[in-house]
Amino acid sequence: MKSFACWPAMHKEESKVMKNNLFALVKKESLHILRDKRTMLIVILIPVVLIVLFGFAISTEVNNVNVAVVAPDRTNGVNDAVNRIAHNDYFTFCGYINQDQIDQQLRSGKVSAVIVFAPDFDRRLEQIYAGLPSTPIIQLIVDASDVNSAGAATAYMQEILLGTASQQAMFETRMLFNPQMKSAYNFVPGIMGLIFILVCAMMTSVSIVREKEVGTMEVLLVSPMRPTKVFFAKMIPYFVISCVVLIIILLLSYYLLHVPMSGGVWGIFSMSLLYVLLSLSLGLLVSIVVKTQVAALLLSGMVMMLPMLLLSGMLFPIENFPKFFEVLSNVVPARWYIEGIRKMMIQGSPFVAVWKEFAILLGMTVIFFGVSLIKFNDKLE
Amino acid sequence: MNVIEVNNLSKSYGKVKALDSISFSVKRSELFGLIGPDGAGKTTLFRLLTTLINPDEGSAAVDGLDIIKDYRKIRSRVGYMPGRFSLYPDLTVEENLTFFAAIFGVKVKDSYDLVAPIYKQIEPFRKRQAHNLSGGMKQKLALSCALIHHPSVLFLDEPTTGIDAVSRSELWDMLKNLKEKGITILVSTPYMDEAFLCDRIALCNEGRILGIDTPQGIIKQFDSRLFEIRADNMFALLEAARQAEGVVECYPFGQAHHLVADDNFNMHSFKEQLGTLSNLTITPTEPTIEDVFINLMKQ
């Protein structure tokens, strides 16, 4: 039995303690996470579901496109063209409308496309066949919010309307409601930005604050364990999970959605890892500032995710923002991440092209970690 | 040297003065009890001594180490069991113990002989997750985890509150054993009857210490005459007794009321004054810790 004479000797071994207890902490954190099967399921499932949804739910097929026609002169040529559309299985001819009804019909969703025939259609068509220059004689106004099918529908309509003789020059096409023609897979960077904030900022902060709330933090503090180690140990499993999720997302994007990753996978990986670190530091900052799990959830949710969703350019293009919000969006870390990833993933820019975004994210990470360290206090109050 | 030394310690939370200039000391291998209700300042005192918070005024030392200057050293060598169950509910008994051993850099098997008498009782449940244990089992586990690193001082904040009577007495038996192995124990409890299980006690209320002594010494502080009185109608008895001559105080005390009397009091004339009550009995009785507490509170 140990007597207390050996007390000083035991404590000289303190340095040996340090290695072992970080591992013990990380092991404990991993057990917590793995046993919380519900949350695990959600965290892994959300990106998969979102990507599959965007990938498969948005089909590129043309089907049941409702079409209306504006034709001031119903000449033979016009009637022929319209008949061809009407008899085509993929289009549904909804009737003739007036010029001033176009906007309302498209906005209300009654039709997905409006074909406008120029006045004096037949004569002008002949002119074109004769080889004389002409302005477009058919205007196609298409609802492009369903981006992929809009493109296909437009192409198909052009074919049908004038048969083999149709040429691009005969048509003027206007894509409404999605002028930048963003493809579905444009959402992938947004999904990535969202998921990492969710896992790293929200879940890490909740996990740390839970210890404070339940009271286990008290017991941990009254031990040789430095509190910074506790935080570190909490971040490691979430970092690992984020890497796993990152790999899943990249694989799905490449093979399922055919997102071109021409900028190089390593660049995307590096920037994503930096973003993960940034989110972890945010989670740390939140956990230092709040006392209850509910507050941690609210702070991460409202203060972080909401601006992220609205201001980062994920859903709405930043160029369209009023000046005030455009300036504000500079402060949202996700904005820079999404821009960088987009450039590499979709536009195919090399890593060097996103140095600005990388530097900004790095600076933000340093600031958040710095503030956390300053505000941190290893007493209970 | 005293293992725990507290000098004029004060702590306020906003307008509430949780501790008001508290002073006391605890000797090596002593089992020292802080006895008092909620709001007495017991938890605040524990948090100060385990260096979780800083005092507003005053000083304290644990094992010769100052709670402000040497707090990291104190944290490495004391054992602490906070007020509510503070282990990990989703880890098993075994996992909790191994975890805390690792935190303190010891192996479970090295400390086994110290922890064994306690751990043996929960060993059959070692693979059960902690949230599925009964209250008594949880406290035994928490105690094992607090001891796993051979602390020289043990701080236990209300370890017996809310658990069943059998587990409560088992826990106190364990504490006695630990004391005999040389560990100094500071324990708090709201149960006055547990005072006699300690070597010395401090009666606490509203941030102040009402008295410090051995339990027997505290009892001796009660210097008035004390009687047990009973009647068929206890409520009427209470009201009537308070009006009688020579009665300082009368309060309910279970199957009988306790009557505190001054020097003018006379048992016979009391019985006559309350003649209308049927089956009235009055007998002198020895004061308990609770009587002393009530007495001290009123001062």
Added chain:
Amino acid sequence: MSETVISVRNLTKRFGDFTAVNNISFDVYQGEIFGFLGANGAGKTTAMRMLCGLSYPTSGSGTVAGFNVMREGEMIKRHIGYMSQRFSLYNTLTVGENIKLFAGIYGLSKQVTAKRSDELLARLKFSSERNTLVKALPLGWKQKLAFAIAGIHRPEIIFLDEPTGGVDPVTRRQFWEMIYEAAEGGTTIFVTTHYMDEAEYCSRVSIMVDGEVRALDTPTRLKQQFNAGSMDEVFRMLARDAQRGE
């Protein structure tokens, strides 16, 4: 012999194949202070919930305040008072607002509420605290107020679930004096407690172990029967053989 206000026979509650309460039978008489003791997990809380109309028994029969426990849970709730340690009053409301709230829940009219409210506050000497937030009251005052509110609609029976946890000895006794007074006035008090010394205040005490009632008598007779010096000893002797609570 006083009137019976609670009467249960063979009351049983099962959850799947776990029998929480096993065939308990007893009576409680008007004006009694009835102590209901038992370790955690012994079935005490489950039994109390059945008596309060909060859960329906699996089998057996009984009446509380004249209403059938098997079918008339809602009526029981309206004719009893209830106070527990875990929840008694709303901390973010004032004393006056709490009184009005509970009076309303018990269905008292505005006039009756106002009158009883004044009476209650005068009796407790709280009249000056009518507009104080409950959060700011000391624990002991909260307990007394909660008990008074539990009786505001003059119920036949008041159920108290561990009412005096953590309170100082003086306040605890003042609380028990209120209970004595209520019992004196004809209200039956059904109380569960962890403090064995409080068991001594009761007219009769029942002790539950492993879902069954293993003892039921006055504290004096129980101590004689078990040759014990205190209710604490009686309890420990009975609880020692308990299977549950693991």
